[in-house]
Amino acid sequence: MVQDSERSTRPQAGKGTRLATLVAILIAAVSMASAGVVWRAAIAESRATTSEREGMIAAVKREAAMAADVSTLLWEARYAADHALYLARLSVLEGDEDVGADAEAEGLAVIVDSLAGFTPLSTDESYRTSDGGFDLDARLDDLRGLNPDLQDVEPGKYFSEADRYHLESRLLLSAVVVFAISLFFLTLAEITPHRARYVLAAAGGLIFLGGLAGVIAAELYCVLAFAPVG
Amino acid sequence: MDKATSIGNGRIGRFHIGVTGLILLVTVLGAGTALLQTHASVRESQATRDSVVTAVELMGALDSGALRAAYDTGIAVDTVTKMMEYATYRLAALELEQNGRNDEAALYERRAEQVEAEIIAAGALSVLFTDDRYAPEPEASLMPDIDAYMEDWREPIDGLLARQQEQAQAADQWGDRADAYTSVATVLALSLFLFGLSLSIPSRMRTLFAAVGSLLVCAALGWTAWTILLT
Numbered sequence: 001m002v003q004d005s006e007r008s009t010r011p012q013a014g015k016g017t018r019l020a021t022l023v024a025i026l027i028a029a030v031s032m033a034s035a036g037v038v039w040r041a042a043i044a045e046s047r048a049t050t051s052e053r054e055g056m057i058a059a060v061k062r063e064a065a066m067a068a069d070v071s072t073l074l075w076e077a078r079y080a081a082d083h084a085l086y087l088a089r090l091s092v093l094e095g096d097e098d099v100g101a102d103a104e105a106e107g108l109a110v111i112v113d114s115l116a117g118f119t120p121l122s123t124d125e126s127y128r129t130s131d132g133g134f135d136l137d138a139r140l141d142d143l144r145g146l147n148p149d150l151q152d153v154e155p156g157k158y159f160s161e162a163d164r165y166h167l168e169s170r171l172l173l174s175a176v177v178v179f180a181i182s183l184f185f186l187t188l189a190e191i192t193p194h195r196a197r198y199v200l201a202a203a204g205g206l207i208f209l210g211g212l213a214g215v216i217a218a219e220l221y222c223v224l225a226f227a228p229v230g
Numbered sequence: 231m232d233k234a235t236s237i238g239n240g241r242i243g244r245f246h247i248g249v250t251g252l253i254l255l256v257t258v259l260g261a262g263t264a265l266l267q268t269h270a271s272v273r274e275s276q277a278t279r280d281s282v283v284t285a286v287e288l289m290g291a292l293d294s295g296a297l298r299a300a301y302d303t304g305i306a307v308d309t310v311t312k313m314m315e316y317a318t319y320r321l322a323a324l325e326l327e328q329n330g331r332n333d334e335a336a337l338y339e340r341r342a343e344q345v346e347a348e349i350i351a352a353g354a355l356s357v358l359f360t361d362d363r364y365a366p367e368p369e370a371s372l373m374p375d376i377d378a379y380m381e382d383w384r385e386p387i388d389g390l391l392a393r394q395q396e397q398a399q400a401a402d403q404w405g406d407r408a409d410a411y412t413s414v415a416t417v418l419a420l421s422l423f424l425f426g427l428s429l430s431i432p433s434r435m436r437t438l439f440a441a442v443g444s445l446l447v448c449a450a451l452g453w454t455a456w457t458i459l460l461t
Contacts, residue, residue, distance in 0.1 A: 063290030070294040088351035132354035180261035184254040
């Protein structure tokens with residue numbers, strides 16, 4: 001009688017031990033996967049920080065270049081304005097037949113020639129407006145064109161890249177929550193003595209697989225959907 | 231005796247399972263809180279970044295705008311000064327002519343003509359004279375409308391300033407949220423400590439530890455809900 005009872009309980013005990021071992025291995029796998037995903041998320045966050053820093057440096061560079069170009073433009077405009085005023089006086093003197101006016105015109109002509117060399121605003125007709133003023137916007141565009149590297153600085157592309165890494169990090173950390181839920185069921189399966197442990201173990205395993213699929217999908221999405229900054 | 235031990239062991243088993251379940255629940259809540267904290271930190275980081283970039287743009291706009299304003303007002307001041315100079319020469323020429331000193335009067339007339347040519351040339355050099363919004367009314371005033379010009383100049387700068395302040399405020403708010411989630415995670419860690427302690431203590435004190443741990447979990451949940459809904 002006793003021998004029969006032992007025979008019937010041994011296979012059950014063996015099954016229970018195998019399940020416990022399997023669940024323990026799954027728990028270890030979930031823990032390892034969580035650590036790996038957190039590591040990937042930390043790398044993504046670090047890259048996001050780097051991209052944000054580069055974006056901010058680009059923004060400062062862009063504004064500094066713009067301010068330098070505007071400063072150059074406006075001192076050029078100041079010289080061009082002086083040139084225009086001397087030219088106006090000269091045109092009046094040149095129409096005068098007085099000897100003194102001639103002498104004054106000669107002196108002014110030297111000043112006008114000297115000032116003309118400072119900026120193309122004085123000499124290049126393409127920078128003139130129809131009413132005789134200066135097309136400062138056109139000159140600013142040309143000044144900016146002299147430094148194409150600084151003109152093309154665009155912080156937005158770095159910020160887009162940073163956003164992409166932030167998204168990757170958040171998606172990966174969402175998977176960690178899924179792993180934690182899987183761990184919840186697996187640990188309950190490990191400590192529960194009832195037959196429910198099979199259901200709990202299956203639920204934990206499936207949730208873990210779902211989390212893993214989510215991690216792979218998140219990584220693939222971030223690689224495929226966003227092109228890296230060149 | 232055997233029955234009592236069995237009952238007692240059964241109670242111990244249930245307690246352990248219950249506390250283990252709570253520990254697992256706290257683990258899941260901790261992971262969720264970490265996710266919320268990361269989300270809030272990312273939003274704080276993005277808002278801070280936007281705020282800094284807007285501040286840089288604001289500085290650039292102020293710098294460029296101030297240079298342009300200095301140029302335009304400089305031209306305006308010079309032009310108005312020349313207008314007064316022109317009037318002075320014309321008056322002097324008139325006085326000399328009335329006193330019969332025609333040669334000297336012609337000299338002043340010539341000077342006035344030169345200044346007039348400069349005034350006409352200067353009138354095309356600044357938006358303060360070419361733009362109808364600021365140009366002086368003929369026969370009414372010599373000075374362009376500097377106030378209107380400055381108002382228009384400040385408008386985009388005020389817009390940038392308002393945007394920068396909004397972004398900085400958003401960064402503060404997300405930062406506060408992130409801090410709150412960190413505090414919630416700390417409370418959850420404390421509850422984990424109490425649950426772990428309750429599993430290792432054989433006396434009745436373990437129930438107290440588990441109860442306080444549960445209260446802390448409830449507080450953490452309430453705090454999280456309050457942070458999500460009200461801040």
